[in-house]
Amino acid sequence: MPYFGFKGGIHPKYNKEKTSGKQIEKFNLNVGDEVVIPLIQHIGAPAEAVVKKKETVKRGQLIGKSKGFVSSNIHSSVTGEVVNIENAPHPIMGSVPSVRIKVTEIDDDFVPIDEVSKFQDKVLAAGIVGLGGATFPSHVKLSPPKKIDYLIINGAECEPYLTCDHRLMVEKTAEILKGAKLIQSELEIEKLIIGIEKNKPDAISAFESLKGEYDFELIPLEVKYPQGGEKQLIKATVNRVVPEGKLPLEVGVIVHNVGTCLAVYEACEMRKPLLERVVTITGAVKEPKNLLVPIGVPVGKLIEACGGPLGNIKKIVMGGPMMGFALFNLDTPVMKGTSGIIVYRDTDLPDLSMNNCIRCGRCVEACPMGLVPAIMEQFSVNEMYERLSEWHVLNCIECGCCSYVCPSRRPLVGYFKTAKREIMNMMRQKKDAAK
Secondary structure, three states, rough: OOOOOOOOEEEEOOOOOOOOOOOEEEEEOOOOOEEEEOOOOOOOOOOOOOOOOEEEEOOOOEOOOEEOOOOOOOOOEEEEEEEEEEEEEOOOOEEEEEEEEEEEOOOOOOOOOOOOOOOHHHHHEEEEEEEOOOOOOOHHOOOOOOOEEEEEEEOOOOOOOHHHHHHHHHHHHHHHHHHHHHHHHHHOOEEEEEEOOEEEEHHHHHHOOOOOOOEEHHHHHHHEEEOOOHHHHHHHHOOOOOOOOOOOOOOOEEEHHHHHHHHHHHHHHOOOOOOEEEEEEEEEEEEOEEEEEEEEEEHHHHHHOOOOOOOOOOEEEEOOOOOEEEEEOOEEEOOOOEEEEEEEEEHHOOOOOOOOOOOOHHHHOOOOOOOOOHHHHHHHHHHHHHHHHOHHHHHHHOOOOOHHHHHOOOOHHHHHHHHHHHHHHHHHHHHHHOO
């Protein structure tokens, strides 16, 4: 298929060279170490703890049960003793209920998920969520109410610094394809597309080598941020536009991250729950790495595993630099959606001194959703949320392109995040009042 592309986007410095060629290493815990596993690691209702203090748990054992359809199971990533059910640091929500477990035994075995016949129930039982960062429960996405034409596997990994998906595509190519084919078969989807940015030639070659065994189309993507955005990827690969306020299934498409496909394969073929993930640790550390990390390991431990920081650290980001979150505590644990840890010194950060908007229009050119950030900012600053809604702020994907290109360093995406929360609250209040 041809590459159709999408409007807008930016070309930041990608800074992937430190880890793109480094094989995935396993992060090893020791007896006596502790992990803290949040019960909120996904979009939707929090999981409910099903273990108690001083209880012994096995690796892979269910410790948090999903509450409702849009929710996800949580499993222990270690064998050990439950120390406490407590609040733990969270990069977005401040602190969240979590299960603290002390490691008593190092064991690669795991408690398999229950035998169930339905595909979606296997995914639910394994606690699989979108591993590209969105963390939407995968069993929900895999239950479309209408016919799907295309399954698109997202191998763009367009965020600077991050290489965890890149390494998975090189080292786990067959397993990713097996997971994708399972999804395609179970949902009776006609076409499978793998999209990979051209700055990952070894990943493209790895998939090309398996074209004879598996039926799929491989589309090399332009290296442009946010190429991995769901709506941008759909436009670039199949030339379909997702209507405002709608999901990709409305245009007959489902998109899944490569890591999610691997997790689906392991759940269906090995009955393995989601209890670990690959994380890129990079930036100002002595030895940047791609590590396979049990869920719940504190971020500080990962930095230590990479030889410690280089110089005086100013900022640590969980995720990518464009859409990630600054951490306030090194005890913040790795979660299902943690793709990277980026360590910054003073000298690594740009001058963010803010000036008045000069109406240059760069933010309008860069916005991949066709919005007008310069005008939207004025409504945001003046808390004119109803007017802002008319300018389609809810369509903002919070990619940060507008803030990146702004010569006046206006914190545009920050304004829009706040505005979206306020508008959603207003909509909920109107809905409740109408009942």
